[in-house]
Amino acid sequence: RRLADQVAVALTNSRAIESRVRAQVELVGAVDAKHQAEERADVLQAANQSLEAKKERLRQQQSAMLALVKDRTVYEGSLGETARQVTATAAQALTVERASIWIFAAPARALYCLDSYERSLDRHSPEDKLTRTLYPHYFDALERESLLVAAQAEQDEHFKELATGVLAPRLVTSRLDAPFKTNGELTGVVSFEHVGPPRDWALDEQQFAQALANFMTLVLEATRRGEAEQALAMAKNAAEEATKAKAEFLANMSHEIRTPMNGVIGMTEILARTPLSETQRHYVETIHSSGDTLLTLINDILDFSKIEAGKLDIETTAFDLREVVERTAEQLAERAQRKGLQLLVLYESSVPTAVLGDPTRIRQILTNLMSNAIKFTQQGDVSLRVTVDRPQSGDTGPPTITLAVSDTGSGISPEGQAKLFQSFSQVDGSSTRVHGGTGLGLSICKQLSELMGGTIGVQSLIGQGSTFWVTLPFPLQSGSGALHAPDPLLASLRVCAAVSHPPTRDLLTRYLSNWGLTCRMAGTGAEFLEQVMDELATEGGQVIALVDETFTDMTDIQLLHALASDSVFASVGILRLVSFIRRADVEQEPLFGHMPFVTKPLRYEALYLALQSFLDSPQVVVPQPSPSPARSPRVTGRILVAEDNPVNQEIALLMLESLGCTATIAQTGQEVLDTAQKTRYDLILMDCQMPVMDGFEATRRIRDWEAVIGNGHSHHPIPIIALTAHASPEDREHCLATGMNDYLSKPFTREGLQQMLLSWLQPGPMAQRAGQIQVEKASREAATTLVEASAAIDRQAWSSIT
Structure with a gap:
């Protein structure tokens, strides 16, 4: 237990x-x-x-x-200001001692510091450049890597070259570099330096550094683009200023040259209308011709300048193309015929005549092409052929018309053809060339044709002549049709022609067939007389004999004697074909001066009217196609001439006297204003450049004065016509804008002045103006003083002008 x-x-x-x-x-x-x-x-x-x-x-x-993105300084300021903004902002954001931005210069193989910012001192300061020669491994790393990161910078393989010269003196322990590149090539670098204990750079810090590098790439590209745009704008402004200066120079040059040219051409024209011996007339015509040539050169330069500046406008107006073509050839006929050349115009019947376009520019192109053909042809023919290429079915575009100028000159090599239409270029530009010129004519023709929607070209073979052609679209006028259809009444005429020149025979045949006529051609006088006899033996209509100038067996005078001396030929209607340069001599022939004639080169309308006149009477004298040297309509009126040049004052006075006008001279704009307010004039010829007050200001003040007194009064404005040596559309617009009514460019001719006066004044009855018109006393005294100061001129000779 x-x-x-x-x-x-x-x-x-x-x-x-x-x-x-x-x-x-x-x-x-x-x-x-x-x-x-x-x-x-x-x-x-x-x-x-x-x-x-x-x-x-x-x-x-x-x-x-x-x-940074929101800061306008970054985009609108300079690159240096942007760098200062970026370095300060970045240093504060990363809490580093120093932030810097460097730009790589490839040619120098070096980095240049745009800006370096020290945070502790809040200070921006520059730094010395870094060269590839001293730091090759560092530069290699920048080109190779996207980031260079080092907590122990002096020991890092990328930065150890910088240890002694860069890092140690500034106590830098850690460093972070972010290169920025364009198209894979190094452009620069953003650098961050830490002072103090070694610093491990966080991933977000590395990403921020890289973001700044990308930002600097964009900034640098924007800056360079801005600089390029600024440079482009400056270049554009400089070009515009240069163009403006050039235009002003050309305008002033035009004024300075045209003013004395007005004296040369005007005085020779007036002198040519006085009694002269043949030798004196030859001298005067030579001076006048040389003046016209110089004026053509000036116009070429001005046209080229306007085309180059894009200021040449192409008009569209209704006109008759056949009339323009034939009149242009007629103006050049004298030059060709004095060289012994045949000048022809073949206008095909299928080509429309009522078209829309710019007749002035068409005439300019044709004049240049035909003048060149005449200049470079020593013998033979110069012809102008006009054909049409109608639109295909379904094509609603306008018909294309080709105007081709052919000659029998020496021809042009392929090398010469290649530079024909280049500015300031000639086939033979050597100092030994036979023919002069600016080398601008064909270039201007090319650009004009392109402005009108067409093309221009040349076909030529050495020894066989040349063909210059221009093809242009021509819209048709509404309701346009054929000029002349076959005429049943005209067809009743039976024509025999004595013409030895084959091209002229061909031209006649074509024209006559258009009207339903047949013609028997003969090359000799004997053959012609036999043909006329045969026609007279045959019952039918009126027999018409066309008689040219020269044949192998007789002259035209001998042939006319043969017709006139035999009563068998009494019923024959005779029409002569006369060279343009012989028209005045033919009229003065004692036996045959009364006979009708048409001039060569043949004009379609003139020949038609001449033949039509025989239907009523074989002896009707055909009116001349060219202006008659008889009296021209006179104009009445009181003219105030505003002009400060003494020679031009006298020219204006003499021309106005001969036309039937009373003239008063005013030498300044102020004098014009005062005179116009005291006396009523029917018209004022206003020079634009005058001392004290120019014509523009004077015109404005006159219009202001008229507006004041016009209230309650029936006072009509005075027509004011500008007289100017400037020659551009802007000048015309300026004149009209200041209150002037029209524009007359210097140098002007008597006919040009007459046409201008007729446009604004009513023609006066010949009976009322039969006596010599007296100039006002003050004007006469001024003119007399001017004449005494200039070259002495026979006043009785001037008084003979009618």
Whole structure:
């Protein structure tokens, strides 16, 4: 029992001990758990603090990037100002001692510091350049890597070259570099330097550095693009200023040249209307021709300038293309015929005549092409052929018309053809060339044809002549049709023609066949007389004899004598074909000057009317196609001439006298204003450039004065015609805008002045103006003084002008 009690006690004690042990174990476990919990809490707290720090860094970095993106200085300022903004913002965001931005210059193989910012001193300062020669491994790393990260910068393989010269003097321990590149090529680098204990650069910090590098790439590209745009704008402004200066120079040059040219051409034109010997007339015509040539050169230069500046406008107006073509050829006929050349115009019957376009520019192109053909052809023919290429069925576009100028000159080599239409270029540009010129004519023709939607070209062979052609679209006028259909009455005529020149014979045949006429052609006088006899022996309509100028067996005068001396030919209607340069001589022939004639080159309308006149009477004299030298309509009126140039004053006075007007001279704009307010004038010729007050201001003041006195009075505005040596559309617009009514460019001709006066004044009766018109006393005294000051001129010779 005692043993049992002892066992019981022992068990009890054992349980107690176990309970205490368990309690101790539980106590120890609780303590351990508490320690573990505390450790975990510390870890979590540290992690949370790290997370908060990272969040704060990210917030600062995002705030910094947002501030840079929103800052207008970054985009509108200079690259240096942008760099200062970026370095300061980045240094604060990363809390580093120094932030800097460097630009790589490939030619110099060096990095140049745009800006370096020290945060502790809040100071921006420049740094010395870094060259590839001194730091080759560092430069290789920049070109190769996207980031250079070093906690121990002096020991890092990328930065150890910088340790002695760059890092140690500034106590830099850690460094972070972010290169920025364009198209894979190094452009620059953003660099961050830490002073103090070594710093492990966080991933977000590295990403921020890289974001700044990308930002600098965009900034640099934008800056360079802006600089390029600025340079382009400056270049554009400079070009515009140069163009403006050039235009002003050309305008002033035009004025300075045209003013004396007005004296040269005007005086020679006036002189040509006085009694002169043949030698004197030859001299005057030579001076006048030379003046016209110089004026053509000036116009070429001005046209080229306007085309180059894009200021030459193409008009669209209704006109008769055949009339423009034939009149242009007629204007050049004298030049061709004096060289012994035959000039012809062949206008195909299928080509429309009533078209829309710019007749002035068409005439300019044709004049240039035909003048060149005449200049470079020594013998033979120059012809202008007009054909049409009508639209295909279903094509609603306008017909395309080709105007081709052919000559029998020496031809042009392929090398010469290649540079024909280039500006300032000639086939023979040597100092020994036979023919002169600016080399602008064909270039202007090319550009004009392109402005009108056409093309221009040349076909030529050495020794076989050349053909220059221009093809242009011509819209038709509404209701346009053929000029002349076959005429039943005209078809009753039987025509015999004595023409030795084959192309002229072909042209006549074509024209006559258009009107339903047949024609017997003869190349000699004897053959012609035989043909006329045959036609007279045959019953039918009126026999018409067309007589050209020269034949192999006789002259035209001998042939006309043969027709006139035999009564058999009394019923024959005779129409002569006369060269343009012989028209005045033919009219003065004592025996045959009364006979009707048409001039060559033959004009379609003139020939038609001449033949039509024979339907009533074979002896009707056909009116001349060119202006008659007889009296032209005179105009009455009191004219105030505002002109400060003495020679031009005299020219204006003499021309106005000959036209039937009374003229007064005013030498300044102020004098014009004062005179116009005292005396009523029918018209004012207003020079634009005058001393004291120019013509524009004088016109404005006259219009203001008229507006005041016009209230309650029947006072009509005085027509004011601008006289200016400037020659651009802008000048005309300026004249009209200031109140002028019309525009007359210097140098002007008597006919041009007459047409202008007829536009604004009524023609006066010849009987009323038969005597010489006297100029007002003051004007006459001024003119006399001017004449004495200039070259002496025979006043009686001037008085003979009618």
